[in-house]
Amino acid sequence: MANIKSLTGMQDLYDDGDMKNLSSKLFEVEKRIKDIFINYKFQEIRTPVLEDANLFIRSVGSSSDIVNKEIYSFNDRNDKALAMRPEGTASVIRSIIEKKLELSTHKLWYLGPMWRYERPQKGRYRQFNQAGVEILGIPEGFPEYEMISIICSIIQDFDLKNCVIKINHLGTKENKESFCQALVNFLEPFKKELNEKDQERLEKNPLRILDSKSSETKSILKNSPSIKDFVDESSIDLLNSLKNEFSDLCNIEIDHKLVRGLDYYSGFVFEAISSELGAQDSFLGGGRYDYLCSQLGGKEMPAIGMAIGLERFSEIVSLKNNQKKLVSFIIQTSNLEPKAYKIAHHLRSLNKDIVLDISLSEGSLKSKMRKANKNNADFAIILGEEELNNKSVVIKPLKDELKEQQAVSIDDLYSFYKAL
Numbered sequence: 447m448a449n450i451k452s453l454t455g456m457q458d459l460y461d462d463g464d465m466k467n468l469s470s471k472l473f474e475v476e477k478r479i480k481d482i483f484i485n486y487k488f489q490e491i492r493t494p495v496l497e498d499a500n501l502f503i504r505s506v507g508s509s510s511d512i513v514n515k516e517i518y519s520f521n522d523r524n525d526k527a528l529a530m531r532p533e534g535t536a537s538v539i540r541s542i543i544e545k546k547l548e549l550s551t552h553k554l555w556y557l558g559p560m561w562r563y564e565r566p567q568k569g570r571y572r573q574f575n576q577a578g579v580e581i582l583g584i585p586e587g588f589p590e591y592e593m594i595s596i597i598c599s600i601i602q603d604f605d606l607k608n609c610v611i612k613i614n615h616l617g618t619k620e621n622k623e624s625f626c627q628a629l630v631n632f633l634e635p636f637k638k639e640l641n642e643k644d645q646e647r648l649e650k651n652p653l654r655i656l657d658s659k660s661s662e663t664k665s666i667l668k669n670s671p672s673i674k675d676f677v678d679e680s681s682i683d684l685l686n687s688l689k690n691e692f693s694d695l696c697n698i699e700i701d702h703k704l705v706r707g708l709d710y711y712s713g714f715v716f717e718a719i720s721s722e723l724g725a726q727d728s729f730l731g732g733g734r735y736d737y738l739c740s741q742l743g744g745k746e747m748p749a750i751g752m753a754i755g756l757e758r759f760s761e762i763v764s765l766k767n768n769q770k771k772l773v774s775f776i777i778q779t780s781n782l783e784p785k786a787y788k789i790a791h792h793l794r795s796l797n798k799d800i801v802l803d804i805s806l807s808e809g810s811l812k813s814k815m816r817k818a819n820k821n822n823a824d825f826a827i828i829l830g831e832e833e834l835n836n837k838s839v840v841i842k843p844l845k846d847e848l849k850e851q852q853a854v855s856i857d858d859l860y861s862f863y864k865a866l
């Protein structure tokens with residue numbers, strides 16, 4: 447029988463402690479991003495990964511790529527259409543509506559896997575991880591500044607180079623509709639020159655043509671109407687103000703061609719891209735979505751948010767191996783294990799900054815020492831029959847050849863370990 451393999455575009459992630467390995471970086475990145483969210487006083491929300499498929503059809507939009515061809519959906523045993531979440535925002539809003547919390551304000555963060563049936567390539571997976579934040583219940587103004595501030599904090603914390611935050615304003619629902627109509631009127635005469643994908647977009651979701659990768663479409667678009675002529679002056683003022691306030695911290699660019707792949711946006715939108723990422727260069731995206739809550743059957747609730755693609759983000763950060771000190775506890779014979787575990791238990795409580803690795807397998811002292819060295823341990827603690835009879839252990843420094851190993855009493859071991 448053929449071996450069972452993981453599914454296309456889905457990867458096993460494991461932490462081998464090497465900060466050049468994508469998954470090790472991913473774990474560290476998750477930790478630090480969470481801390482930043484918490485520093486901004488966001489609270490965690492965890493929603494199920496499986497939802498009613500209609501949630502995404504009604505939120506992300508029936509004309510979006512996600513709903514058209516990327517959604518992982520299937521019927522359960524009761525013939526109910528379910529979907530693996532392709533993003534986090536819709537589930538957060540569903541949860542707020544269900545708990546009748548639309549009339550208060552919330553600052554929420556989440557982190558976890560998402561699923562999209564995309565054509566896998568570098569930086570594009572079918573299962574990937576996002577960390578996101580949503581500010582709910584507050585209209586345009588202060589939350590826009592908080593969003594850009596948090597993005598700048600993340601970029602600065604990881605010392606990212608070569609990245610740009612692109613910002614745009616799609617105006618009100620009515621502004622967006624008038625602009626769409628003007629864009630369609632402009633593009634109709636060029637319809638035959640557009641590729642199949644852009645022709646389809648022209649029919650179903652004209653705004654997305656602005657995102658086209660085709661050079662013919664890009665050249666046609668050079669003279670197309672611009673959203674900036676359809677939105678209020680206050681929208682343009684907001685973009686300029688955000689750029690003015692934060693440009694000394696991060697590279698911010700107003701891009702009137704920036705549109706987003708999900709249908710629920712209106713007003714302020716943004717994306718952060720890195721020139722180090724290749725074709726899939728956007729590592730973060732978001733914007734305002736004031737109509738989503740009422741569209742999903744809730745009360746009106748202004749909202750804004752963003753999500754970071756953690757695999758793409760991890761690709762562009764370089765992290766130092768900031769590991770904790772490692773001590774290997776080597777037990778010479780298995781009959782000593784109960785005593786050794788008790789000593790190790792006490793050691794762990796004395797100093798939480800040290801990783802204590804107790805040797806679990808059988809083997810000679812030599813092979814256990816070899817393993818401790820291979821693991822790059824700083825010290826080995828060795829416990830044999832003789833030591834136990836003397837109520838002592840041997841401490842052997844592994845990184846400093848000039849330092850001798852020494853036998854110490856268990857009490858002295860505790861003092862030594864505490865001071866490490």
Ligand code: HAM
Nearest residue numbers: 533535570571574728729730731732733751752753755
């Ligand atoms: P999104 O732009 O669809 O927005 O996704 C956010 C980020 O997730 C992207 O910038 C990208 O880094 C990453 N991403 C998307 N698809 C893939 C994939 N197939 N493989 C790897 N990474 C991927 C949202 O999901 C919105 N919910 C963001 C938001 C929150 N808007 C308001 N609140």
